């Protein structure tokens with residue numbers, strides 16, 4: 001049998017729990033109130049350009065990108081701005097949000113979307129600048145979780161040549177199935193989106209990395225790209241964190257991104273499946289990034305589902321629709337259980353980067369105490385970046401970090417593999433993140 | 444006999460050569476070390492806290508001796524001690540008044556409810572990596588004591604979810620100020636004990652919802668003050684200690700009790716003496 005590709009160092013196999021893998025994407029209704037966060041990306045904050053009381057239309061820019069590494073935010077609905085205030089977001093941060101009361105609350109998103117039919121696009125006529133500008137104007141950011149503005153990733157500085165494009169369909173986090181469903185149900189649009197990026201870089205080879213725990217998606221995408229030159233599906237052996245950019249590059253093209261480096265340093269750009277769909281929408285529907293598919297799952301959810309919702313929908317709306325009992329929810333995670341962020345407010349809105357919302361009861365919260373390290377080395381073996389986690393966390397606890405360790409600590413991708421395997425329940429990722437914080441403060 | 448004399452002479456010869464070498468070197472490479480540096484170092488409190496901005500007491504002593512700097516002060520030494528040092532160096536001192544750190548929040552567990560069970564690392568900075576605040580108010584003191592760790596003088600303690608500062612023990616070194624991720628520690632003159640214990644700049648209603656003692660920016664204090672010493676900006680009152688006279692008029696009118704009198708008992712006692 002063919003040896004499947006994967007990354008070499010470390011990695012773990014948490015239970016997959018892909019409960020919603022067979023649930024087709026459903027379309028949500030427009031909620032009675034939408035909360036659009038002003039900043040939904042990494043980089044320079046945007047500039048608010050609307051005022052309280054103003055009427056807005058669907059697709060109108062609410063906050064404008066304020067620099068190169070920044071991104072526009074659009075209104076997903078037509079309506080009136082009720083309030084602009086600070087509000088808790090899903091990551092636990094309190095930031096400015098724009099509250100909009102939609103004119104068409106209750107209308108199904110499907111009918112809104114069907115009103116915006118596909119338009120023909122002559123890919124051959126698109127210039128690289130036009131492609132980048134369309135993507136930037138549409139406010140597209142990495143939708144896998146990081147939220148880095150996509151047009152920046154697609155603009156390598158002079159001297160850096162992009163030789164390959166990798167499409168991230170790994171979806172290695174437990175529970176999340178949003179990308180899986182996108183690949184099954186939106187295969188053709190995804191291919192169209194991929195072709196735009198391929199054109200941008202002058203027809204370079206494209207690899208679509210998909211883990212082998214999604215055989216149907218592998219088959220579906222394989223069929224869709226069969227007759228397209230230079231686009232290839234790469235089946236990957238399931239292992240967490242394969243969806244990490246550096247791990248995916250290692251798995252697909254067997255190249256190592258240097259410490260502190262970026263994928264473009266090894267001639268690669270990685271884009272997530274959901275981001276590609278947003279790019280397709282921006283070109284073929286002239287639609288900026290205004291809705292996204294997310295997985296609703298966890299042990300408090302009776303029917304785990306994949307649902308397309310306007311960005312800004314409060315999670316209380318999801319809880320109501322999914323009949324989740326507020327009283328018994330002990331833990332809300334935005335994203336996957338490994339790298340996701342816990343949230344403390346049921347009113348927090350979903351953002352461009354919310355790939356999943358997981359609801360758990362108290363039984364899923366570990367009550368175990370942090371114990372002393374027993375020097376088993378499990379964390380070091382699990383770390384996909386090959387870090388000596390046990391030693392580094394000791395340095396961080398003592399606040400004496402050697403200069404060499406500093407570079408390594410900053411290489412941590414916060415995947416949580418170390419915490420997952422530690423038999424002493426040490427809060428290893430939190431310590432590593434804290435270490436990064438200490439180092440950044442020193443500089 | 445000769446077996447002893449010859450090695451003795453050889454060794455003696457070596458000793459002589461080395462000694463003269465050392466003598467020449469000590470004359471040729473002589474560096475003048477001002478003896479006053481050691482003496483000034485002796486006179487400093489020896490806390491080595493770095494509050495003066497130098498690497499330690501010795502480095503500060505060296506700076507004082509070598510530079511005509513009358514503004515540099517040791518925050519730990521009292522004004523009197525500082526004057527003594529400068530007098531020793533034959534200079535006139537510009538004596539600063541004693542400053543103490545002051546917490547701009549009163550969000551105790553009773554006033555500002557916790558909104559999560561935080562189970563992460565016991566450090567305020569570590570907590571800010573997962574949330575803006577563990578409490579309902581996102582400006583509130585997290586109470587995990589990053590400042591306490593920074594304090595060398597046992598002047599800070601966590602009580603009921605916030606940090607309480609002992610004005611007597613606080614030396615005003617200022618090391619806790621950058622240690623707070625919420626920027627809640629500000630220096631104020633020891634003798635000016637009226638403080639707006641809140642840092643919330645949200646609109647009044649939102650602030651009040653989060654905390655019972657929040658400053659709601661109602662402007663009552665600004666109107667009550669006869670000395671133009673308290674002003675509201677961004678829904679938050681701030682005291683100008685150059686003008687504040689400790690009259691306490693603002694304290695009486697504040698509807699939410701967000702202006703408090705720090706270390707009151709101590710000061711009253713002093714005044715009664």
Ligand code: SF4
Pocket residue numbers: 382383384385386387389411412413414415416417418419428429432
């Ligand atoms: S969280 Fe960081 S240290 Fe831990 S396994 Fe992942 S990369 Fe390694």
Ligand code: SF4
Pocket residue numbers: 372373374375376377378379380389390421422423424425426428
């Ligand atoms: S896995 Fe935990 S106990 Fe084992 S070496 Fe790492 S930190 Fe220590």
Ligand code: SF4
Pocket residue numbers: 546567583584585586587588589590591605606622623624625626627628
């Ligand atoms: S004052 Fe700042 S550092 Fe000190 S406990 Fe409060 S939040 Fe933490």
Ligand code: SF4
Pocket residue numbers: 547548549550551554555578580581582583584640641642643650653654655656657658
């Ligand atoms: S409202 Fe003011 S006093 Fe209350 S917790 Fe927040 S900062 Fe502290």
